[in-house]
Amino acid sequence: MQVNPSFRLAYVPGVTPGKWARVWGERLPDVPLALLAVPAADGERLLREGDADAGLVRLPVDKDVLSAIPLYTETTVVVFPKEHWLAAAEDDVALADLADDVVFHPLDDTLGWTDLPGRPAIERPATTGDAIELVAANVGVLLVPQSLARLHHRRDLTYRTVADAPQSQVALSWPQERTTDLVEEFIGIVRGRTVNSSRGRGAAPAQEPKKAAPARKPQPQKAGQKAGQKTTGQKAGQKPKPNAAAKRGKPRRGR
Template sequence: MGDGEGRTPGAEPFRIRFVPGVTPDRWLRTWARRMPGSPLEAAPVTTAEQVAVLRSGEASMSLVRLPVDRAGLHVIPLYREVPVVVAAKEHPVAAFEEVDVADLAEEHLLQDPADVPEWRAVAREVRDGGRAPVAPMSVPAAVEVAASGAGILILPMSLARLHHRRDVVHRPVTGVAPSEVGLAWLAGNEDPRVETFVGIVRGRTERSSRGNQPPSPAATGTTAGREQAATAGREQAGRAPARRARPGRAGRPGGRGGHGRRRPR
């Protein structure tokens, strides 16, 4: 089916869900223009709910933050986000354009270290066994605690911007893997509107002949698909090597000495 078909007045709304930080507005506008007779309902969900809404039937498609359990799903990666450190406005990181994760080794992380394994690998409080337990917090609550100077967060840039306050700063962090956003739906969902929305987020034109093509193997979560995705990832990495921060002159942003890498403002 092409992207311009399937306009059935009075049809059940096509339900899309999206996690915090994802902004689907441009895709929703394209849908409204191409499918005026097919209503679309979009609503936010938490990261914990991002796949559950598909399995429960609450939504047909979900814009998710990867990785997710791909069992029974089609998943296509859409884009990657730069990780940033969020800290109080007076924190030394505010003086730099970017910092390396090694420069944050002396800091207290206000989230589960498993969320940022690169920080966990260098963190002094983890290495020395002196890390105090941190109660689970919502992102807005954690940002408020960071604003008090009690610790830092490492988040995708879109989340840092969404929950920005005047009393915090955020700076890109090198040495931490980017966060990836994808589009997921149940493998057994044969609603033709699924392929229409896939075409929209992939930037296909309304008359594109690709509308009838099945998802690529990489979207299915199969072994072949994972190998294809890994190869594509290596090729992409070869085209766009990561930047390195310049060596600093006066120790880490935390002010405890050392020769951490950072880029001054």
């Protein structure tokens, strides 16, 4: 018995693939889409080892092995307790404003810091979730992409945009050697291609061009009639009716 192919899509925390998954289900209802939620650090590894056909991951990735299409760039925010003095800021804050704060740098950080602002913590939290717990304990603050601040939302925490902080870029990535028709189909979905413009197997078949109608034969031209001129009361292509007098014949002689 033949088993329908499936498509495995990995995605890292903060990324929401729901809208693309719905389009996939509409276009390829016979191909199951398996969504694999993975830690940020594992997305590239899954693609390399062939455990996923494609992934919504955070850049950078190894361009020698993986192809990547950048999708969007996220705003960076600083997360802190609601009682923190930063809560009084109505606009964006700057990295310099964090000089006196302990700034956590979790091991699964996605911002790629070269010079972390503020004061360093005694040790790095294992995950962003662990760092959020320390922020809630009023030990320090945390800089993350806005989607991660929403993912780890707590009532006792809030955040503000940091305009001069590094930003995280989300991309669709897949192994270069496995650019299959299904990968092309998903590329078309995230790029907003219509069904007819898609390059994958979900594309609608091309319609055959309509045949041109056969040309009409030209009607013989009467003597004294100009080219293209119609006889009075005559429709195009219609033969002229015989004269009424000719139809009655000659009048009979009286007896």
